[in-house]
Each structure stands twice: as C-alpha cells, then as structure tokens.
Amino acid sequence: MRKALFYKEWTKTRWFLLATLACGVLINIYMLLKIGRSFRFAGHEHLWDVIVNRNQFLFSLQQYYPAISGLIVAGAQMIPEINNKRLKLSLHLPLKESKIITNMITTILGVLIIALGLNLGFLILGASLYFPTQIIQSTIITLLPWYIGGILAYLLVVFCCFEPLWKRRVINILISIALLNIYYLSNFPGAYSKNIFVMIIIPLISLLFVYLSVFRFKSGVQPK
Amino acid sequence: MSNVIECKNLTHYYGERCIYENLNFTVQKGRVTGLLGKNGKGKNTTINIMNGYLQPKSGNCFLLGEPSHNLSPETKQRIGLLIEGHVQYSFFDIEQIEKFYSAFYPKWKKEPYYELMSKLKIAPKQKISKMSCGQRSQVALGLILAQDPELLILDDFSMGLDPGYRMLFVDYLREYVKAENKSVFITSHIIQDLEHLVDDCLILDYGKVLLHKPTSDLLTKFKRYRFKAPKNFKIQNEQFYNTELIKGMIETYSFLNKKEVLNYIKDLYPEIETIDEYKLTLEEAFIGLTGKY
Numbered sequence: 170m171r172k173a174l175f176y177k178e179w180t181k182t183r184w185f186l187l188a189t190l191a192c193g194v195l196i197n198i199y200m201l202l203k204i205g206r207s208f209r210f211a212g213h214e215h216l217w218d219v220i221v222n223r224n225q226f227l228f229s230l231q232q233y234y235p236a237i238s239g240l241i242v243a244g245a246q247m248i249p250e251i252n253n254k255r256l257k258l259s260l261h262l263p264l265k266e267s268k269i270i271t272n273m274i275t276t277i278l279g280v281l282i283i284a285l286g287l288n289l290g291f292l293i294l295g296a297s298l299y300f301p302t303q304i305i306q307s308t309i310i311t312l313l314p315w316y317i318g319g320i321l322a323y324l325l326v327v328f329c330c331f332e333p334l335w336k337r338r339v340i341n342i343l344i345s346i347a348l349l350n351i352y353y354l355s356n357f358p359g360a361y362s363k364n365i366f367v368m369i370i371i372p373l374i375s376l377l378f379v380y381l382s383v384f385r386f387k388s389g390v391q392p393k
Numbered sequence: 394m395s396n397v398i399e400c401k402n403l404t405h406y407y408g409e410r411c412i413y414e415n416l417n418f419t420v421q422k423g424r425v426t427g428l429l430g431k432n433g434k435g436k437n438t439t440i441n442i443m444n445g446y447l448q449p450k451s452g453n454c455f456l457l458g459e460p461s462h463n464l465s466p467e468t469k470q471r472i473g474l475l476i477e478g479h480v481q482y483s484f485f486d487i488e489q490i491e492k493f494y495s496a497f498y499p500k501w502k503k504e505p506y507y508e509l510m511s512k513l514k515i516a517p518k519q520k521i522s523k524m525s526c527g528q529r530s531q532v533a534l535g536l537i538l539a540q541d542p543e544l545l546i547l548d549d550f551s552m553g554l555d556p557g558y559r560m561l562f563v564d565y566l567r568e569y570v571k572a573e574n575k576s577v578f579i580t581s582h583i584i585q586d587l588e589h590l591v592d593d594c595l596i597l598d599y600g601k602v603l604l605h606k607p608t609s610d611l612l613t614k615f616k617r618y619r620f621k622a623p624k625n626f627k628i629q630n631e632q633f634y635n636t637e638l639i640k641g642m643i644e645t646y647s648f649l650n651k652k653e654v655l656n657y658i659k660d661l662y663p664e665i666e667t668i669d670e671y672k673l674t675l676e677e678a679f680i681g682l683t684g685k686y
Binding site for chain 2: 170172173176177180181249253254255257258260261262263264265386387388389
C-alpha cells in the first residue's frame with residue numbers, strides 16, 4: 170500500500186520535481202561559470218575584496234530557487250487533490266487517515282529534500298573548487314535558511330490547499346507569506362547564522378498546521 | 394435481515410438554516426436504496442455525513458456497524474464510493490489507476506474493469522483526464538466493480554452523462570448488484586433512471602423522511618386522480634398529496650385506491666360521480682409526493 174501511495178504522488182509530481190532539479194543545476198552551473206570568469210578577468214584580489222571587505226554574497230541567484238521549487242512541487246501534488254475534492258478519494262483508501270496524509274506529505278517532502286540537497290551539494294562542491302573552507306562554511310550558513318524556506322514553502326502550500334474554506338484559505342495564505350518572508354529578508358552573508366534553530370523549528374510547527382487543515386476538511390467545515 | 398446503513402436522529406444545520414432534525418432511516422443488506430429529494434433538501438448533506446466528510450450537529454450514522462466518520466481500514470475496504478461527477482485520479486491512465494487501487498483491496502478483481510474498458514474501446518494507455526464525462530463514469534464504475542465491495546454508495550451517478558451512458562451505467566450496475574447480492578445507496582437527479590434499479594425509495598422533504606417504501610409499492614399503489622372541480626373545493630386529508638386546480642380540473646395524488654378516493658370525494662361533494670385514475674412513473678410519483686415547486 171505504501172508503494173502504491175508513493176506511486177500516486179510520484180506520478181503527479183515527477184516532471185515538476187525533475188524540472189526544478191534541472192533548473193537548480195543550470196542556475197548552479199551558470200553561477201560557477203560566472204565566478205570562474207570573474208577569477209580570470211577581475212583577479213583573485215578583487216573577488217576576495219568583494220567577499221570579505223564588501224560582504225557580498227556571490228550565490229544570491231540561488232535565493233528564491235528553493236522556495237519556488239517548494240511551491241511548484243506542492244502545487245503539482247495538491248492541486249489535483251483539492252480539484253473536485255479528490256482528497257475524498259484519498260481519504261477513503263483503506264488506511265488510517267492520519268497514515269494516508271503522513272504518507273502523502275513525507276513521500277514528496279522526502280523527494281524534495283533529496284532534490285534540494287543534491288542541488289546544494291552540487292553548489293558547495295563547485296564552490297569548494299574556488300574558495301577556502303571558511304568561505305564555504307559561511308556560504309552554507311547563508312544558503313541554509315533559504316533551503317529550509319523551500320521546505321517551509323512546500324508545507325505551507327499543503328496547509329493552504331487542504332483548508333476547506335476559501336475565506337480561511339486567504340487568511341492562511343497571508344500567514345504563509347508572512348512566515349516565508351522571514352526566510353528571505355536578507356542576502357547578507359551569514360545573516361541568519363544566529364537564528365538557524367528558529368528557522369528549523371518553524372517548518373516543524375507548520376507540520377501541525379497541515380494536520381489542522383486536514384482535520385477541518387474531514388469535519389466538513391462549512392461557511393456559517 | 395441486517396442493516397448496512399443506520400442513521401439515527403441525524404440533525405444538521407448550515408448556519409441558521411436547518412437541513413433536517415432527527416432524521417432516522419436504515420438500509421437493509423442486499424437492497425438497492427435510492428435517496429431522492431429536491432435540490433437543497435439534504436441529499437448531499439446525507440451523503441457527506443455517510444461518507445464521513447461532514448460531522449452532523451447531532452445524531453449518528455453507521456456504515457456496516459461502524460460510525461461513518463471513523464471507519465476502520467477493514468470497513469473502508471468493504472465500501473465502494475462513487476463521488477459526484479465520477480471524480481477519479483485523472484492524472485493516471487487506465488492501467489495505472491487499476492494498478493494503484495489493486496494494492497489496497499484484497500478481493501480485487503480486475504476482469505470486470507477491463508471488460509468494461511474493452512466494451513467502451515478505451516485504450517489501456519488512455520489518460521483519464523483526456524476522456525469524456527461518459528467514459529470517466531465507466532472508469533469509476535469499473536473500479537468499484539473491481540473492488541468488489543459489500544456496500545456501494547453512489548452519489549449522483551447521472552451527473553453530466555448522456556442517456557446512452559446513463560443507461561449503460563444502470564444496466565451494468567443492476568446486473569452486478571443482483572448477481573452478487575450487493576447493497577447500494579444511490580442518489581441521482583434523474584429519477585427516471587432509478588425506476589428499474591432501486592428496490593426502495595427514500596424521499597427527503599421538509600427536513601424529514603417523507604417516504605421510505607419499496608419502489609414497487611410506489612409504482613403500483615401511488616396514483617394520480619383527476620376529476621372536475623366542484624365549487625369551493627377544499628380537501629384537508631393527509632392521504633392526499635399536492636392537490637391542485639388545473640384548468641377546471643382537480644388533480645391530486647394518493648396511495649388510496651380509486652374506489653376509496655371516489656367514496657371520500659363523493660362524501661364531501663356528492664355531485665362528483667367519476668374520477669380518472671393514472672398510473673405513474675417514478676418521476677411522476679416523486680413530483681406527486683413533493684410537488685412541482
């Protein structure tokens with residue numbers, strides 16, 4: 170049954186997942202080529218000055234990529250479920266409802282984390298060809314909140330999609346935008362280094378929001 | 394005979410609007426029951442409560458002995474569900490969806506599904522999203538047949554279907570249900586389709602069960618009567634339904650036979666000597682019971 174549930178979620182999202190992964194790889198290749206070119210034409214001293222003295226982050230092009238990936242993948246997974254209330258079919262499958270929902274979310278969230286992880290790994294690997302460990306560490310610390318933001322974006326779309334009432338859904342969307350915005354306030358290197366723990370806690374809490382929306386859907390919440 | 398569906402004292406409101414109060418009915422095993430009612434009389438509400446997607450304000454609904462909002466996986470396996478509009482996973486093709494569902498049902502029989510698909514000349518790789526509404530309805534029906542459930546809950550199966558597909562659906566379902574002794578709870582906006590399918594009619598009106606009878610009783614005993622309207626005609630008897638004056642003629646509906654109706658009318662209006670009796674289709678009987686408006 171678990172395999173069948175994975176099969177369903179994978180059928181819905183596979184092209185979107187692969188497309189976002191491919192886009193991420195292309196963005197990385199572009200950034201690494203650009204840095205290599207800068208090394209050659211502007212020189213090591215200039216780049217060092219830009220990074221260390223002027224605190225510029227060279228991988229800013231990656232900033233919104235994880236969030237956009239999360240939004241696209243969640244949309245590909247959830248829109249077919251809420252369209253014509255197809256979620257009713259899913260919840261009628263002969264498994265416990267909590268198990269069905271957990272399986273749906275963890276399956277695609279897992280694949281999304283792998284896709285984002287591969288992308289981040291590729292970038293770090295490429296960057297390590299040019300930069301020393303200290304700069305790589307700072308790059309990871311800067312990129313990490315954006316990548317966690319991608320996971321949060323996925324969960325928040327799920328939270329908004331499962332909500333049965335449009336009025337409440339609009340409120341959920343506004344809350345989601347506000348929460349997601351926290352992750353993208355700055356591209357200053359290491360801007361979130363002291364708040365990483367909070368950045369991780371927010372997606373964990375938003376998982377509860379998802380179950381709240383499912384509970385409301387299951388109870389058949391109607392407009393008053 | 395045991396009950397496959399039991400609704401006890403169901404009460405539901407949408408905001409201030411009462412849909413029904415203390416609604417009670419049961420559906421027996423092996424029977425095909427049609428839920429009939431005009432728009433807004435609580436058909437969808439009942440189906441949603443039954444499917445577990447709506448919590449009633451009070452009361453309980455049991456499917457195969459379990460509360461409908463909290464069915465165990467084992468009981469879900471025994472219930473086939475057709476959602477209004479024949480909704481299915483449209484991102485799958487014919488083979489993929491069969492493969493997907495087969496993993497969940499131990500009694501899965503793919504033969505009736507593929508038999509239906511080949512009858513409709515649907516290619517195995519055809520995507521559900523690219524099918525017509527009629528073809529989608531057959532996919533949904535085929536999947537339910539393959540599931541081989543004990544209880545089928547079919548919500549407005551006729552929605553969006555042309556007469557050919559409606560008839561195909563009904564014929565296939567009737568054959569299956571009779572051969573396998575299944576229990577069915579069905580709703581449809583096109584009542585005529587149910588005439589040769591349902592064993593029992595459950596009609597909702599004015600927030601209550603207006604009638605719950607075998608269809609055969611309704612078709613043989615419930616009649617329309619017409620007679621010339623006497624002066625100042627007024628009838629106040631619960632055994633007459635929707636009495637109307639139409640172009641100088643009185644039209645009324647009743648379970649009483651012709652002789653009983655004539656005697657009753659003659660007692661009130663001795664000048665009435667004859668009345669005409671009309672046999673009704675299920676749709677006409679439904680209108681006779683609930684009115685045109």
